[in-house]
Amino acid sequence: MLTRTSFPVLDWETIRLYRLVCVNGVKFIRRKMEDTNNNCHFVTTFTQAVNLIQLGRYDIAVIPKINGMAVINKEKLVDIKKSANPLIKLNLYHYIHKKNRDIIPALTEELVKMEVSGRILAIRQTYIEENGLQ
Structure with a gap:
């Protein structure tokens, strides 16, 4: 807000x-x-x-x-x-078209690895810092 x-x-x-x-x-x-x-x-x-x-x-x-x-x-x-207090915090999701369903297992595996390693958070933090969005 x-x-x-x-x-x-x-x-x-x-x-x-x-x-x-x-x-x-x-x-x-x-x-x-x-x-x-x-x-x-x-x-x-x-x-x-x-x-x-x-x-x-x-x-x-x-x-x-x-x-x-x-x-x-x-x-x-x-x-x-x-606002100092967010009204809500949500997890965001990306959706894949059904024609690409074959890549879902490999994509899921890679995203889990990125989450566990902290890479997803690091990418987001880099984007926030580089664009002055703190």
Whole structure:
């Protein structure tokens, strides 16, 4: 979540009190907004969401942290803040088209090795550091 001002955001109920902007295509956020009866204005891109916060038209952009930080860095915004407390942490998954099902065992084996060795975490951390997304 990104905001222009600091205020306590504790959970999905708390954000109901604010003007929210979200990005189309982020299914877990749309689902959570519907499940908690939160009103959210949906836009097409993360840049649009962050710019609407910058302009003061909305109070909170409910978007993945890494996407929001990428926009903040690209646009060189200094008065947008990320929330100290994430609303949710999720494992992300990649899907493979059924025409590629033959590679699933080898791919799974390699991904498990990368996870155990810490390589996946290292790749993510390198990406975050190289792009100033802390």
